[in-house]
Amino acid sequence: MSETTPSQRVSRLLLTGAAGGLGKVLRERLRPYADILRLSDIASLAPAAGPHEEVVPCDLSDKKAVDALVAGCDAIVHLGGVSVERPFEEILEGNIKGVFHIYEAARRHGVKRVVFASSNHVIGFYKQTEHLDAHALRRPDGYYGLSKSFGEDVAQFYFDRWGIETVSIRIGSSFPEPANRRMMSTWLSYDDLTSLIEKSLFTPDVKHTIVYGASANKDVWWDNSAAAHLGYAPKDTSEVFRAKVEAQPPVAPTDPNAIYQGGGFTAQGPFE
């Protein structure tokens, strides 16, 4: 990650979803970019607030609570919400109402920059043989993907109507290492994720930018030329894990994990 400079700092940065997998990683890594990092989740956060940290528990489906959460913040990294396919009612609360509440609060409190954790599942029904840029028609692969698609529309609306800038990162698979063959294409290392969030927070004039969050993988499906102004240059690659991943039993060609960019998400549900 590049050196931080004083111009690459905000006074108070809100991180939602701070108790989650990526939240825990970014809690450490975003510290240099803010005088105060405000950490929030519906789940309890451990450890408790350290120096230059504040912990503000919040349910994103509670509009008043989100309004209070955002007050006093200069920028938001919005990771909070349901992160897998679930019944619509759960997605509605955490993701759909949640993202709306975040932007309403941003409008009311004058926040000018949001980084939104979107997902590859907004385009999950494309085949793995297809190559996409940010202009491809969205093809969500479930209620979760629909909620991220809604979040991207909310981001565009709040830019057009209120001038709030957003970078929507369509995160592929951000874990310590790729867990399967599909993730050889979708993997995003924690270092590359951090770098992409840094660019998303501090690049001027991003309007609403959509960027695919993947490392420099060999068989990547996504073209980030529409987000070139961010200057995102991934440094890691899934290739270093290829032997380990290919030692796994082969995936049947009829398995959604071998067909669709969204993998198994395309085959989940119905839930009733």
Ligand code: NAI
């Ligand atoms: P995670 O499930 O570990 O973390 C999400 C956090 O949101 C959890 O700590 C959870 O308690 C919190 N949350 C859920 N409902 C909430 C509510 N109603 N109010 C407040 N907080 C609530 O997920 P992870 O992997 O850390 O992902 C972070 C974000 O990035 C999520 O928005 C996810 O959709 C997105 N993403 C992650 C990918 C990955 O590979 N890790 C891939 C694509 C998108």
Ligand code: 15L
């Ligand atoms: C996501 O959007 C999920 O949040 C994450 O848990 C992974 O399933 C990832 O996509 C993926 O597609 O691998």
